[in-house]
Amino acid sequence: MRDKIIYLLGAVSILLLARNIYLISGLPGEEAQGAIFKIIFFHVPLAITALTCASVSCVASILFLVKKDFRYDAVAVSVTEVGLAFLAGNLITGSIWARIIWGVWWAWDVRLTSALVCWLLYASYLMIRHAVEEPTQRARLAAVVSIFAFIDVPIVYFSIRLFRTQHPGPVFFSSEGSFPHDWSMILMWNLFAMFMLGAVFTMIRLRQEETQRELDSLRRVAHAF
């Protein structure tokens, strides 16, 4: 049953993405920046999806610490890995954008810099999971790191923004400039497609995580006695 849901969601999201890409490529280029501006249709939804993944991870971690149910831990790790991948997509699209517009592969814009720091924060979540072998301890410590990381996300964003107001630098996607309504609609549709894709990946990863846990415990039983 779960497999069918995964396939269905996957198919719908791919179709939706295909339709969106077709629509986006049909849009006129933006005045100042040309065709590359359309990367915003992916750059922004990737960030929003990654932020949603971080929130889900935090909630799942809190629930694990309260209830000690390993399913919450499995959700936390799955959704964090997916979020990390989406955030990497955000960083890469941002980098491509910077290369085309500014001629540099990286610029210390507020959002990109915040995204990079947040990426490092959640990468450290994965690193601590790799460093602990015992599953209960691993889940507990990772949950704490996830909560710490989520709290840091707004602090990082606001501190970098404060830095940038005092030391102005390049700004991508400034909020001035018109963004036509139908463009917003396409952005929303793309966001929806990203959410579904994120859900699909998370469910696949969740399935893999549960199988891995079962294997681990069977291995322990086999070796213990």
Place this chain on the structure above:
Amino acid sequence: MSAVAVDGVWKYYGDFPALRDIRLEAAAGSCLALIGRNGAGKTTLLRIIAGFSRPGKGEVRILGNAPRETATRRSIGFIGHGIAVYDELSALENLTLYAKLYGLADPRRTALEWLEHTGLERVRDGLVREFSRGMRQRLAVARAFLHNPSVLLLDEPFTALDDRAIAVLQRLLREGLAQGKTIVMSTHQLREALELATHVALLNRGQVAFEGACTPEMAADPGLVYARYGEG
């Protein structure tokens, strides 16, 4: 109400059950010897009783309360695999530290008393890292006893003790039992343990294979319990 009650405790490492449905009780003034092969779960169980880790299912009650409650922690004395004293501090400084942490009225005096009880008064200002092994173990015993705990949890306490330390520990344990303290100790040293034990429990593969009073038969032939109730 028993002093130590283990009620339906399960402990999981991931999905692997290291302890399965453990039910044990130790009445006040009794000495329960936990025996079993390596990997049976003795240390895991003892650490759960002491409050170092939480069971996946079930609960532990010490003197009617949870082990992690502050009042309960005051009544527990624990000796684990390590001696739990600081190498860089002197014997007196170590015991005074623990006396302060346990909120004792006159920490320094209690520390000095216990140095005498364990025969370490002459080296009270010596740094622990310069002590011999037997001296370190006697200091560990002093640390565990100095706050007058009513429940003593000992994980293989006789392992690697020299004869003087064994004598000190056995004397203190006998005195404690006479005062109504409860002792739960896991052990490989069946002979020393069964001399003191009033009850015996055999753990096998995370389950209680046998639980009952310690008979003179058992004390005379320590391997008896394994042979009768263990596997192979």
Place this chain on the structure above:
Amino acid sequence: MEFARQVFVIAAKDLRAELRTKEAINASAAFALVILLLFSFAFDLDPDTNREIASGLLWLVFAFAGTLLLNRSFARELPNDCLDALVAAPLPASALFLGKSLANYVLLLAIELLSLVVFGIFYNVRWTVQFGELMVVLALGTWALTIMGTIFSALTVNIRLREVMLPILIYPFLVPALMGAIQLTLGLMAGKPIGPDTASWLPMLIGFDVIYTAVSVFLVEQILVG
């Protein structure tokens, strides 16, 4: 108050043990001095540049050398299984945590003051002009470093690769605090008091300190007892 007394007992124990062996503090101080030395070779420095980079350089030195010291914080409880005895003792995990943080704070401040003196000599920068304000920023920024280092030291205490994991974990989290401390110290190094625009970093730094102290105190029991 009982809680405060317990915090001081732990802090005193850590300080006494550390001052007797001086292992962590020597390593940390030596590392700080070495970095200061290396930086003087790495860049072509003149008095004006020195004043400009002073703030960033100093806080990076504090962060790197500090991590060396903070790593020892819970790791020193591992030999002889002392951590077990502390967890078993009737003191709240938060008292244990705050006691260790206090001891680390004192030691870190000592290293930082030493680094400041050496820096002033090697790089020929007069940092004493705005002494009072510099000490305030030092106090706030060092507490951020201390709290993050101590809580992650507790988190990584039972993990293999502990020495590697702590720096990997701590630096991304510290970005906002380091940024704030560096910005606040910038003007101070040039002899100017904290201006109104820079002062907006103060609430950020204080907020960081308060939030992370609260979260750490709240979660430390979960970290230490499984």
